Amino acid sequence: MEKRTLLAFILSIAVLFLWEVFISPESAWFKKARPPSTTQAPAQPVEGKEPQPPAATEKPAAPATPATLPGTVAASPREFQDTWSIQTPLFETQLVSSGARISFFKLKHYRQSVEPEAPLMNLIATQSSGFLPMAVDLIQHADWELSTRPFQSASARSVEIPDGSPSRDISLATEVPDRLRVTKTFAFAPDGYTLNVAILLQNISQESLLDQLGISFYFQPYSGKDESSYNKSQFVSYQDHSTSTLDVKELLKKEHNLAPPMQWFGYENNYFLQAVIPIDQAGFQVAPRVLDEPNGRMRAVYLTEPFQIEAGKEKTIHLKLYLGPKDLASLKQANHDLAAAVDYGWFDFLAKPMLYALKWLYKYTHNYGVAIILITVIIKIVFWPLTHKSYKSMQGMKKLQPKMNALREKYKDNREKLNEELMALYKTYKVNPMGGCLPMVLQIPVFFALYRMLYSSVDLLHQPFMLWVNDLTSPDRLNVGFVIPYVGGLPVLTLLMGASMFLQQKMTPSTGDPRQEKMMLMMPVVFTVMFINFPSGLVLYWLVNNVLSIAQQYLVNRQA
Secondary structure: HHHHHHHHHHHHHHHHHHHHHHOOOOOOOOOOOOOOOOOOOOOOOOOOOOOOOOOOOOOOOOOHHHHHHOOOOOOOOOHHOEEEEEEEOEEEEEEOOOOOEEEEEEEEEEEEEOOOOEEEEEEOOOOHHOOOOEEEEEEOOHHOOOOOOOOOOOOOOOEOOOOOOEEEEEEEEEEEEEEEEEEEEEEEEEOOOOOEEEEEEOOOOOOEEEEEEEEEEEEEEOOOOOOOOOOOOOEEEEOOOOEEEHHHHHHOOOOEEEEEOOOOEEEEEOOOOEEEEOOOOOOOOOEEEEOOOOOEEEEEEEEEEOOOEEEOOEEEEEEEEEOOOOOOHHHHHOOOHHHHOOOEEEEEHHHHHHHHHOOOOOOOOOHHHHHHHHHHHHHHHHHHHHHHHHHHHHHHHHOHHHHHHHHHHHHOOOHHHHHHHHHHHHHOOOOOOOOOOOOHOOOHHHHHHHHHHHHHHHHHHOOEEOOOEOOOOOOOOOOOOOOOOOOOOOHHHHHHHHHHHHHHHOOOOOOOOOHHHHHHHEEEEEHHHOOOOOHHHHHHHHHHHHHHHHHHHHHHHHHH
8 A cells, every 4th residue: 555655656747847848838849840820920011901981871791701811010129109107116018109019028027038138028028120019000900000000199109108107108100091090098007017008080071981990919928037837928818617728739730719708819938928807798719829939929810800980980999908927916916816827726726825825925025935944844833733643653653563474474475464464453553554655645735736836937037046047947966067868957955856866765765665665766856957957946945945844754753
């Protein structure tokens, strides 16, 4: 029974390792050569013939399908013309005249890498290619080229919104002569990462306008710490109280057209989220597509339901955008169930309380590495009585070894009788054969909860511990002056963790089964290999846990 439990534990941990190596979309095995994509992003707007305006008595045109969405539009930076810059305590952004689109969105408290002089994290990663979010087009009047048409504004070219001040509106307008006036109004607040957007369509012609509006958003992996097996960029949507994700491979394999009700959709990795929140919860579609497979560039079109605007009348479409970190406090402040973007899987119920405890400890330690050590000590104290009882059980098993060996020799040809006699022996001496590995099995949920929390919490992003460990979300690597094959630098914490596991195994009372002893001595090697590329914060937790376990084992051995 004890061997089976140990095997179950090893297999449980191995699942995580196998997922990272073979199943993760960013693993080397998964990234085998694929045929080159034929999807290309045209550099110029798609032109078409202008249809005659429909008569007022004409029925609305058939709704557009994803196949008839407006063409993909890119613009070079020289086409941006005028710009309007907005500064808040949390971000700096820029609106451009060409299409009244968002040129960049830089987060003031986050950088692209751990270096202090690294550029600010820019969530508009498609800026250099000219694919900018908030591009609008009418489906039946695509030749009006609203997505790149010059917009003008009476607002100041540079706006600073200090902390505590009210939100500010920036309105930009353009006009198709004698046809349509379009006004985009962006509302910026100083205390959050959300923007309220209103798109006003005014029919200035003498006839009804029958059409649909497509609003395009463009995404690609963020620069800096982005694509790895631990940090995957992907399209995400939230419907029916559940998040769904789609990566480039899935979007190439099959077209996905999403319909309401939908709380939000957008683009994410472990640490950041761009979310589009439809205010009108009916009558729209969202069509995510791949534009450029090698670069991972995506496009998502928010397509309104067909509408009719009579001559001299108007229609307004409201959206809300969130561009910021996947910080629980910021996401909850933004409402609309955005906090669901932080999901730690099966062990979410353990991971989030641990995250809150970690942040609470950080207030006093000002070092997340120290906070991880303290939370490890707390967890060890919680498990201490059970672990202590387990170690004593293992000592009892050691004392029974002569009697167990005698029974194995006596009933070596009768497995059923041997098991009966062994169980009777355990009962007589009040020893639990599973007690030795039970605490380890019970810690599996805690381990996985910490694993998910430590490698995907934006609070730990680029946070240092000490010495060479300058980012708790990255593997620990000590620069030794030369490149070590496959790992780069020296994984000091990981090697110390493996050594501590080996010492702990040597201190653990032997069960007398040579095969089991060999299997247990192999575990430090297996864990060291598994942890090589794990976040250093997780390795730190496991190392401290091992050191505390060694101290506890030493006390039990002295008492025995």
